[in-house]
Amino acid sequence: MHPVLDILKDKFPDAVLSVHQDKDRGDLSARVKAAHMLEIARFLHDDPRLAFDHITDVCSADYPDDPERFEVIYHVLSLPHGVRLRIKARVTEEHPVIASVVSVWKGAEFMERETYDLMGIKFSGHPDLRRILMPENYDEGYPLRKDFPAEGRGWRSSFPFLPKMDETAAVSNDNEVPEAEKQVFRAEVGAGSTRRTEELLLNMGPQHPSTHGVLRVVLELDGERVVKATPDLGYLHRGVEKLSEGLAYMQIIPHTDRLDYVCSMTNNYAYVRAVEKLLTLAVPERAEYIRTVVAEMQRIIGHLFWLGTQALDIGAMTVFFWTFREREVLLDMFEKLCGARLTLNYFRIGGVDSDFTPDLARRMNEFLDTFQAHINEYDSLIANNRIWIGRTKNVAVISAEDAINFGLTGPPLRGSGVKYDVRKMEPYGAYDKVEWEVPVGKNGDTYDRYWIRMEEMRQSARIIRQCLAQMPQGPIIADAPQIIPPPKANVMRDMESLIHHFIIFTQGFKPPKGETYCATEAPKGELGFFIISDGSPRPYRMKIRAPSFIHMGAFDHMARGYLISDIITIFGTYDIVMGECDR
Amino acid sequence: MAELALRMAFSLAQITVVMGVIMLTIMVLTLAERKVLGWMQDRMGPMEVGPYGILQPVADGLKLFFKEDIVPAGANRFLFSLAPILALVAALIGFAVVPFGPDTTIELFGIQFKPFIISDINIGILYILAFTSIGAYGVILGGWASNSKYSLLGGLRSAAQVISYELNVGLAIVGVLLLAGSLSLVKITQAQAGWFWNWYVFAPPFPQLLAFVVYVISAVAETNRVPFDLPEAESELVAGFFTEYSGMRFAFFFIAEYANMILVSCIAAALFLGGWNAPYPGTALARMGFVQFAWVENVVWFAAKVYFFLFLFFWLRATLPRLRYDQLMRFGWKVMLPIALGNILVTAIAAYLFPR
Numbered sequence: 001m002h003p004v005l006d007i008l009k010d011k012f013p014d015a016v017l018s019v020h021q022d023k024d025r026g027d028l029s030a031r032v033k034a035a036h037m038l039e040i041a042r043f044l045h046d047d048p049r050l051a052f053d054h055i056t057d058v059c060s061a062d063y064p065d066d067p068e069r070f071e072v073i074y075h076v077l078s079l080p081h082g083v084r085l086r087i088k089a090r091v092t093e094e095h096p097v098i099a100s101v102v103s104v105w106k107g108a109e110f111m112e113r114e115t116y117d118l119m120g121i122k123f124s125g126h127p128d129l130r131r132i133l134m135p136e137n138y139d140e141g142y143p144l145r146k147d148f149p150a151e152g153r154g155w156r157s158s159f160p161f162l163p164k165m166d167e168t169a170a171v172s173n174d175n176e177v178p179e180a181e182k183q184v185f186r187a188e189v190g191a192g193s194t195r196r197t198e199e200l201l202l203n204m205g206p207q208h209p210s211t212h213g214v215l216r217v218v219l220e221l222d223g224e225r226v227v228k229a230t231p232d233l234g235y236l237h238r239g240v241e242k243l244s245e246g247l248a249y250m251q252i253i254p255h256t257d258r259l260d261y262v263c264s265m266t267n268n269y270a271y272v273r274a275v276e277k278l279l280t281l282a283v284p285e286r287a288e289y290i291r292t293v294v295a296e297m298q299r300i301i302g303h304l305f306w307l308g309t310q311a312l313d314i315g316a317m318t319v320f321f322w323t324f325r326e327r328e329v330l331l332d333m334f335e336k337l338c339g340a341r342l343t344l345n346y347f348r349i350g351g352v353d354s355d356f357t358p359d360l361a362r363r364m365n366e367f368l369d370t371f372q373a374h375i376n377e378y379d380s381l382i383a384n385n386r387i388w389i390g391r392t393k394n395v396a397v398i399s400a401e402d403a404i405n406f407g408l409t410g411p412p413l414r415g416s417g418v419k420y421d422v423r424k425m426e427p428y429g430a431y432d433k434v435e436w437e438v439p440v441g442k443n444g445d446t447y448d449r450y451w452i453r454m455e456e457m458r459q460s461a462r463i464i465r466q467c468l469a470q471m472p473q474g475p476i477i478a479d480a481p482q483i484i485p486p487p488k489a490n491v492m493r494d495m496e497s498l499i500h501h502f503i504i505f506t507q508g509f510k511p512p513k514g515e516t517y518c519a520t521e522a523p524k525g526e527l528g529f530f531i532i533s534d535g536s537p538r539p540y541r542m543k544i545r546a547p548s549f550i551h552m553g554a555f556d557h558m559a560r561g562y563l564i565s566d567i568i569t570i571f572g573t574y575d576i577v578m579g580e581c582d583r
Numbered sequence: 584m585a586e587l588a589l590r591m592a593f594s595l596a597q598i599t600v601v602m603g604v605i606m607l608t609i610m611v612l613t614l615a616e617r618k619v620l621g622w623m624q625d626r627m628g629p630m631e632v633g634p635y636g637i638l639q640p641v642a643d644g645l646k647l648f649f650k651e652d653i654v655p656a657g658a659n660r661f662l663f664s665l666a667p668i669l670a671l672v673a674a675l676i677g678f679a680v681v682p683f684g685p686d687t688t689i690e691l692f693g694i695q696f697k698p699f700i701i702s703d704i705n706i707g708i709l710y711i712l713a714f715t716s717i718g719a720y721g722v723i724l725g726g727w728a729s730n731s732k733y734s735l736l737g738g739l740r741s742a743a744q745v746i747s748y749e750l751n752v753g754l755a756i757v758g759v760l761l762l763a764g765s766l767s768l769v770k771i772t773q774a775q776a777g778w779f780w781n782w783y784v785f786a787p788p789f790p791q792l793l794a795f796v797v798y799v800i801s802a803v804a805e806t807n808r809v810p811f812d813l814p815e816a817e818s819e820l821v822a823g824f825f826t827e828y829s830g831m832r833f834a835f836f837f838i839a840e841y842a843n844m845i846l847v848s849c850i851a852a853a854l855f856l857g858g859w860n861a862p863y864p865g866t867a868l869a870r871m872g873f874v875q876f877a878w879v880e881n882v883v884w885f886a887a888k889v890y891f892f893l894f895l896f897f898w899l900r901a902t903l904p905r906l907r908y909d910q911l912m913r914f915g916w917k918v919m920l921p922i923a924l925g926n927i928l929v930t931a932i933a934a935y936l937f938p939r
Contacts, residue, residue: 202732209821224736224908315809315905321624387810387904564736564820565813565907 002028004083007049012040024280025516029086034072037089038099038125044076044085045104052076052085054420055101055407056519057550058111059543060119061532062146069093070121074101075517075530075545079404079418082425086517091121100126107407110553118144118241130184133234133582143242144541185218185230202564206235210313210568213578217555219567226567229559231552236582244542248508249275250349252542257343259544260580262305263523265298265334267580268347270520273428274529275349277518279483279511286474287351292429293364293467294337294346294356296460300371301330302523302575303453303460310450310572311382314391319381326374329367336360350484351477361468368461375457383454392447396558396570399444406554409547410525411452412574416444422521434466446573453575456523483509508537517545524548524575548574548581589694597701601678609841610640616897623901650830655730658827662728667828667835670721673714674842680707681849682769684859684882699859699878700769707768708760711850712753715805718839719745722807725836726824737823740813740908747915748804748811754923755798758791758930759783759854768850772858779862784855789933794926795855797919799895802847804915806840808896810903813911848892852885859885 005019008030015036020029032040044052056075063069068090077084091098100123101108112123113132120142123129131138141148185201205216214235220228240259244252256271257264269291276283283291304323311319331341337360338346338353346353382388398408403416413420421438423431439455441448477484485504486497503509513535519528525547534540551574559570614629614637621628629636654663684699697703704710719741726738762783763771775782784795804811813823820826825836852858859881861867869877906914 200732202736224740311904315812316903317620317809318624318901321626325625381902382904385904387906387910390910391904391907563908565905 002083004028004050004078004081004085005030007047008040008044011043011047012036015040022514022516025277025514027086027516028084029088029515031088031090034089034091034098037072037087038101038104040087041074041101041104044087050078051080052078052083053404054079055105055107055111056084056517056526057528057530057543057545058101058108058115059530059541060115060121060144061541062119062144064146066090067092070096070119072098072115072121073530073543075528076105079420084517084519086515096121097124098122099124100129102126105407106402106405106557107550107553110549111407114549118142120145128184131234133237135234143239148242186220186228204567205232210309210571212309212571212576213581215552215571215576215578215581217567219559219564221564224563224565226559226562226564229556229567231555233549233552233578234582236578238583240583241542241544244539246538248537249511249539250504250508252539253347253349254343254345257345258579259546259583260302260522260524260527260548260577261342262577263298263302264342264344265294265346266302266520266522266527268344269295269429270518270522270527271529272347272349273520274516274518274531275511278514278516278531278533279349281350281478281480281483283351283478284475285472287476287478289430289467289471290352290356290476291347292431292434293464293471294334294352295429296463296467297330297333297364299460299523300457301327303457304330306453306523306572306575307378307450310569310575313568313572314388316382316385316388319378322374322378322381326367326371333360333363333367336363348477348484350480351475355476356471361471364464364468368465371461372458375454379454389447391565391569392450393445394443395446395562395566396573397443397445398554398558402554402557403444406557407550408525408554409550410521410523411449411456412525412551412554414438414452415441415449417442422519422526426519428520430467430470431463433470434463436463446569449573510535510537519545522547524577524580525551527580544580544583546580546583548576548578549583551576552581586694589692590696593691593694593696594701597698598679601683601701602675605675605678605842605845606838608845609838610644612841612844612893613640613643615893616900619894619897620901623898644834647830647834650833652830652832653827655827657730659728659730662724663827664832666721666725666728667832667839668721669724670718670839671835671842673718673721674839674846677711677714677846678842678849680704680710680768681846682772682853682858683849683885684878686769686773687878699882703767703769705770706766708756708766708771708850708854711846712749715843715846716745716749718843719749721836721839722824725828729824729827731827733820733822733826734824737813737820737826740820741807741824743908744804744807744811744813744911744915747912748801748919751797751801751915751919751923752805754920754927755794755801756850756854757923757927758789758794761927761930761934762786762789762791768853768858772853772860775857776860777864779857782855782857782860782862788937789930791855791926791930793922794930795851797923797926798851798855799892801915801919802851803896803899804911806843806847806896808840808844809900810906811911812905813908844893844896845889848889848896849885851892852888856888858888 002021005021005028009016009019015033017031017033044050054077056077059073061071061073063071070091072089072091074087075084089098098121100112110132112126113129115121116123116129117131117134200221202219202221204219205211206214216232218230218232219226240255244255253268253271256267259267304327308320308323334344335341338344398416400416400418403413404418417440419438419440424438436459439452441452481500486500490497491501511533513533515532517528517530519526527547528545530543531539532541559567618628629639632638632642654660679701682700688695689698722741723738726734726741759771760766763774765771783791825833828836861880861884866877866880868880
């Protein structure tokens with residue numbers, strides 16, 4: 001038994017119902033009594049032997065036939081010890097209440113709100129328990145419950161809260177934030193610095209040039225200074241998690257493309273890795289190398305996109321066009337590789353779709369030859385620019401403790417000096433076979449996060465170069481006829497292949513009963529997929545741990561006291577993509 | 584009576600020509616800006632309308648002309664309509680005292696008039712400063728009357744910015760005025776004749792280099808251009824004070840911005856870079872014997888200097904990020920103002936010790 005589970009069991013002999021160590025997948029989990037959740041959470045966080053300082057995710061699953069219907073699932077991570085733990089607590093349908101852990105991990109605030117919103121579990125002691133992804137006045141129930149119809153409720157016209165097509169919209173001359181709703185966006189009394197007679201609530205988004213999609217932030221302003229910033233998410237909520245409960249495992253891959261649509265390769269990667277972990281399926285070595293190469297290409301693309309937009313937000317227009325010039329070259333290579341440029345759908349469970357040809361490797365090497373100079377070129381425009389430094393240094397500072405407590409990952413966490421990278425902590429792909437470093441910042445400000453992403457591009461280039469040099473020959477997809485569709489040529493000639501083909505495409509493959517969480521380092525942070533399988537060809541529950549969503553939880557903390565102009569910088573420094581944030 | 588009518592006719596003709604040239608320059612500028620930015624950013628700029636996109640300004644103008652004119656609900660209709668007019672008139676009226684060419688006098692029908700300046704008043708520079716300040720009202724009123732928070736914030740920023748940087752513009756040119764001993768742009772330009780080291784930016788006894796830098800930076804700030812385009816900061820305030828404007832009203836603000844750019848460039852050329860004077864004494868054409876065409880060379884030199892500044896505006900836009908509001912104010916009050924004041928002090932002492 002893993003020491004963590006022993007310590008937990010010893011400390012709470014009554015509250016911990018059972019502990020489990022998954023032999024095949026390495027996941028640790030513990031079932032606890034809901035009444036003791038807060039106590040256990042505090043112990044997990046505070047005890048130095050455990051030090052689960054980072055909250056990865058909070059989600060829930062619905063088992064309608066069980067006496068205690070809802071399971072609230074917490075994923076926590078101990079950064080000092082590099083251990084993940086899953087805590088599960090059951091609550092009943094009649095009384096779906098569990099103590100909020102926001103007082104332990106501040107990052108749980110948004111995660112618990114999401115759980116409340118989609119599953120209807122109430123967290124007692126939560127500071128601001130409102131719907132987050134669904135509209136505030138949504139009264140159709142809780143979408144992720146199993147008795148909520150997956151097919152939807154018909155056409156647009158059957159939803160009373162949507163404006164009718166042939167009806168002219170009611171002209172409202174109100175302020176953009178209705179009087180009744182104002183209270184939630186207001187800071188506590190005394191948060192402003194000067195004496196005010198009336199606060200100014202500024203509605204930024206969902207239509208705004210630089211909210212990176214359809215994000216709405218309501219700012220309470222004291223002059224130009226932000227007193228409180230309340231993100232209002234969910235304008236792009238498509239219900240991907242609900243949707244995937246009705247799809248076979250293979251069919252979900254294209255949906256992951258549309259999460260973080262700037263970096264669909266890494267979404268594919270994160271998802272297929274989770275499924276492979278569930279299946280305990282080994283991937284051929286060549287496929288691992290190809291995956292690493294394309295994931296790093298995608299990281300470069302993502303960071304180029306981020307750099308361009310962040311610079312554009314701050315007003316430096318030229319960087320945007322220069323970064324898109326290089327992005328274009330890489331997108332062309334993706335097009336050559338898999339026929340698509342944005343929504344790639346390139347990964348397959350057990351491997352990849354098509355081979356990385358020598359011609360592509362040559363083009364990639366040619367690109368890398370000049371890429372270093374191009375990064376220096378961007379740096380020449382902004383790195384030493386007084387205005388750029390003035391706009392990014394000491395802006396949106398977050399300390400290491402706060403960054404961990406809010407559950408930040410990726411560059412926002414590393415900017416504060418925490419050396420956490422999934423690729424190093426739990427190496428996958430070919431990351432443990434090549435040499436590279438994790439850049440870490442010091443001050444936790446926007447400039448450090450900028451520097452980290454620039455440095456990550458250089459490291460990605462390094463990884464790609466080594467991978468291309470080391471890439472072995474061999475198959476690009478695993479040999480597992482029960483799971484992986486046979487090649488089309490065989491299907492036409494070989495009876496056995498035809499049968500497998502037929503079964504996989506009509507029923508889908510059936511993974512074993514079980515559950516697993518798998519984290520992947522996406523350009524934006526830790527992208528995790530938590531899959532519960534009940535042995536059927538469709539996931540029973542799939543939870544996406546979207547870094548953008550969790551980073552938005554720290555938005556108010558990071559924005560308070562800065563100016564309106566800095567709000568834009570903070571959007572940029574998170575590198576949020578609303579497709580992923582709202583799912 | 585006949586003389587008055589004739590004078591008015593001459594003035595009207597001059598105004599028509601100057602306005603025509605300014606409007607044409609603005610059209611060229613809108614295209615030039617997009618082309619120059621395009622080249623600096625590894626792209627082509629507009630290419631669709633006409634060969635190499637040269638008819639783009641015409642298409643833009645037509646489009647704006649036919650756009651629906653929208654007044655937002657709850658806006659103050661009168662001020663909302665007045666603001667763009669105020670901005671444009673203030674921007675254009677300053678050209679009345681700008682000397683585009685040499686200070687020659689022509690006699691026509693028994694009346695003497697100066698062909699290259701509409702009105703040679705002896706307080707030319709004060710007149711320009713006064714009217715550019717009125718232009719700020721256009722921006723502020725436009726922001727306030729729109730009944731939109733973004734516009735309001737844009738207007739507020741603009742008010743603060745104009746006050747801070749108007750002061751610097753005014754103080755930066757005091758050095759030149761001290762050396763020239765006149766407020767008339769014609770007199771100031773005349774005083775810089777001869778070799779280029781007579782231009783006030785280099786001129787002994789005390790070169791106005793610092794004042795020139797302060798002036799150029801403040802002028803960029805005054806015209807709301809990058810990196811000081813906070814009142815219209817696209818990524819923050821959508822479009823700032825003209826967020827709610829559409830059609831020709833929007834075009835008025837747009838033209839006013841470009842007209843202001845030209846105006847501040849003209850003043851910079853006249854005050855610091857010798858105006859119509861060539862960098863060498865006299866004109867090459869006059870030396871070659873074409874005395875009657877010497878004015879062509881003068882006008883070309885003036886235009887070249889103005890276009891140099893206009894290019895600088897584009898160049899800055901392609902290079903620099905935007906300052907933040909507090910940084911802008913700090914820079915204006917804590918850096919620019921002391922430099923401008925110090926410059927006045929030193930220039931005054933120098934002018935006293937070495938009278939020209």
